[in-house]
Amino acid sequence: MDEFDFARSVTVGQYVPGTSVLHRLDPRAKLAAFVIVLAAIITSDSYIGNVVGLSAALGLVALAGIPVGYVLSGVRPIVPILVVFTVFNFLFLGNYDPTGSAVLWRQQVALGPYEFNFTVTESSMKQTVQGVVRIIALIVLTSTLTLTTTITGLAKGIETLLAPFRRVKVPGHEAAMVIAIAYRFVPTVADELERLMKAQASRGADFGRPGRLRFVKRARQMIPITVPLFVGAFRRAERLIMAMESRCYIGGKGRTPITLPALGRRDWTAIASAAVFTLAVWNVPWPL
Amino acid sequence: MSENVVEIQDLWHWYLRGTPLQTVALQGAELEIQSDDLAAIMGHTGSGKSSLIQHLNGILRPHRGTVRVFGNDLADPKLDVRPLRRMVGLVFQQPEMQLFDPTVGDDVAFGPRQLGGTPEEVRRRVRTAMERVGLSFEGFKDRYTFGLSGGEMRRVALAGVLALEPRLLVLDEPTAGLDPRGRRQLLESLRTIHAEGEMAVVIVSHDMDVVAELARRVWVLAGGRTVMRGSVREIFARVEELRELGLGIPQVSELAYELRRAGRDVRADVLTADELAEALWTNSTSPAA
Numbered sequence: 001m002d003e004f005d006f007a008r009s010v011t012v013g014q015y016v017p018g019t020s021v022l023h024r025l026d027p028r029a030k031l032a033a034f035v036i037v038l039a040a041i042i043t044s045d046s047y048i049g050n051v052v053g054l055s056a057a058l059g060l061v062a063l064a065g066i067p068v069g070y071v072l073s074g075v076r077p078i079v080p081i082l083v084v085f086t087v088f089n090f091l092f093l094g095n096y097d098p099t100g101s102a103v104l105w106r107q108q109v110a111l112g113p114y115e116f117n118f119t120v121t122e123s124s125m126k127q128t129v130q131g132v133v134r135i136i137a138l139i140v141l142t143s144t145l146t147l148t149t150t151i152t153g154l155a156k157g158i159e160t161l162l163a164p165f166r167r168v169k170v171p172g173h174e175a176a177m178v179i180a181i182a183y184r185f186v187p188t189v190a191d192e193l194e195r196l197m198k199a200q201a202s203r204g205a206d207f208g209r210p211g212r213l214r215f216v217k218r219a220r221q222m223i224p225i226t227v228p229l230f231v232g233a234f235r236r237a238e239r240l241i242m243a244m245e246s247r248c249y250i251g252g253k254g255r256t257p258i259t260l261p262a263l264g265r266r267d268w269t270a271i272a273s274a275a276v277f278t279l280a281v282w283n284v285p286w287p288l
Numbered sequence: 289m290s291e292n293v294v295e296i297q298d299l300w301h302w303y304l305r306g307t308p309l310q311t312v313a314l315q316g317a318e319l320e321i322q323s324d325d326l327a328a329i330m331g332h333t334g335s336g337k338s339s340l341i342q343h344l345n346g347i348l349r350p351h352r353g354t355v356r357v358f359g360n361d362l363a364d365p366k367l368d369v370r371p372l373r374r375m376v377g378l379v380f381q382q383p384e385m386q387l388f389d390p391t392v393g394d395d396v397a398f399g400p401r402q403l404g405g406t407p408e409e410v411r412r413r414v415r416t417a418m419e420r421v422g423l424s425f426e427g428f429k430d431r432y433t434f435g436l437s438g439g440e441m442r443r444v445a446l447a448g449v450l451a452l453e454p455r456l457l458v459l460d461e462p463t464a465g466l467d468p469r470g471r472r473q474l475l476e477s478l479r480t481i482h483a484e485g486e487m488a489v490v491i492v493s494h495d496m497d498v499v500a501e502l503a504r505r506v507w508v509l510a511g512g513r514t515v516m517r518g519s520v521r522e523i524f525a526r527v528e529e530l531r532e533l534g535l536g537i538p539q540v541s542e543l544a545y546e547l548r549r550a551g552r553d554v555r556a557d558v559l560t561a562d563e564l565a566e567a568l569w570t571n572s573t574s575p576a577a
């Protein structure tokens with residue numbers, strides 16, 4: 001119904017204020033705990049382990065007091081890609097299965113001059129299903145992190161996690177700043193895009209009726225949108241640089257925080273629970 | 289004869305509806321525009337002015353309440369709003385940010401080309417639109433868009449909408465950020481457009497002097513609701529109410545108000561310097577008499 005209200009589905013880079021445990025965790029501890037849980041999700045090699053990972057991610061959403069539907073709406077834009085990816089993996093991955101696991105289904109299809117081999121093996125099936133579950137869990141988990149953390153908190157967390165690598169000349173502070181700014185600007189650019197589409201529609205641009213063939217129409221209307229979008233983005237970047245420089249920002253060298261509260265009990269509990277969860281996912285002999 | 293081309297009753301609109309970040313922008317707004325109207329919408333920052341006018345050409349759809357524009361019911365989800373967008377020209381805030389074509393002529397021609405007219409027709413529309421905003425067609429059509437001054441770019445953007453030849457022209461903060469001369473020229477253009485173009489003109493403005501100079505009827509929004517409506521004179525005579533809403537009044541009205549408070553017997557509804565002079569002159573209690 002709302003033709004241009006697509007900022008609604010941009011959850012990347014948004015912050016939802018709240019008072020949940022997740023909101024109150026120290027960002028450094030939160031980031032560490034999330035990285036640990038993430039490790040479990042992307043490495044678990046069993047169906048049940050992956051489902052447990054996804055459930056944990058959804059559990060964290062609930063803990064944060066954010067509607068699950070809102071977080072999942074951030075997954076919606078990639079659904080088409082996900083579907084294509086899954087279908088292709090499902091049909092073709094078995095052809096290249098190096099593990100030699102049992103073949104569940106094999107079919108040869110001739111389409112005109114082309115011949116296709118569809119093969120599904122036990123291991124290719126697992127990889128396909130796990131791929132989807134992992135990607136969704138990943139998005140849900142990272143969204144939960146960023147939806148409950150302010151941008152400065154996030155930057156501080158990343159910087160702390162990267163601090164050990166300073167010895168090998170990784171510019172932790174700068175990397176954190178760049179990531180944080182990029183993240184922060186996603187909703188801003190989405191807003192800008194929305195405003196431009198509205199303005200150009202008012203000038204006669206036809207983005208088509210929602211639904212069929214909308215993509216075609218949209219592609220033709222790219223230039224009136226992208227040119228001002230980029231002009232605006234560069235202008236905004238310049239202003240940001242100016243604002244940072246006029247506050248004497250010179251990068252991370254010699255910069256110290258005014259307050260650096262020690263991690264509290266809650267923070268250590270979070271890290272410990274994450275570690276326990278991950279070790280459990282790794283070490284429980286899941287039957288599937 | 290003037291009939292209502294816009295009728296908005298009890299209009300509600302939420303942004304980011306259904307998310308934790310949902311905010312209500314309009315909660316019971318009302319608006320009526322006549323076919324030959326010259327109206328202004330005023331209100332404090334965040335009062336919902338921009339949201340209200342985006343309903344006029346179907347950029348936003350009502351979440352509750354009725355919006356009728358040229359007989360179209362915008363609450364009907366099946367309504368095709370594209371014809372409506374040609375009848376209602378909406379100029380957004382800072383429209384110069386929306387230019388995209390390297391040459392002025394092509395940028396103005398974007399709308400007419402979308403309508404699919406012949407090249408001659410497109411040319412005619414572009415020429416008329418550019419001259420209406422005070423840009424000579426021959427002098428500007430091949431100029432480089434991004435090399436223009438801010439005021440010129442704004443006029444190009446306005447021409448881009450005028451080239452659609454709408455019957456209702458709506459402008460969001462048209463004079464914001466212009467210098468006094470740019471502002472005067474723009475107001476002059478708007479007056480001509482209204483007089484010659486036979487279209488209703490609605491402006492959204494923070495600038496009370498602009499409103500006093502241009503508008504005949506005024507609608508005041510606060511917190512997403514319509515709180516005042518009336519002729520420009522009636523509205524600006526209600527000084528205390530406007531102050532309470534965080535709005536000012538035109539400088540001349542302000543002066544008249546202060547004089548009245550100081551005990552001078554000055555009419556309440558003066559808008560221009562000439563009117564104030566006259567009001568003081570014909571005033572029996574003035575010391576000059």
Ligand SMILES: Nc1ncnc2c1ncn2[C@@H]1O[C@H](COP(=O)(O)OP(=O)(O)OP(=O)(O)O)[C@@H](O)[C@H]1O
Pocket residue numbers: 191303304311312313331332333334335336337338339340
């Ligand atoms: N795209 C958007 N997403 C979320 N909230 C919005 C959006 N646009 C406006 N709002 C909110 O809706 C309310 C009304 O906004 P609107 O832009 O209509 O006000 P306005 O009267 O035009 O203000 P201004 O004078 O500052 O332009 C404000 O509280 C604003 O924060």
Ligand SMILES: [Mg+2]
Pocket residue numbers: 337338339381460
């Ligand atoms: Mg506005």
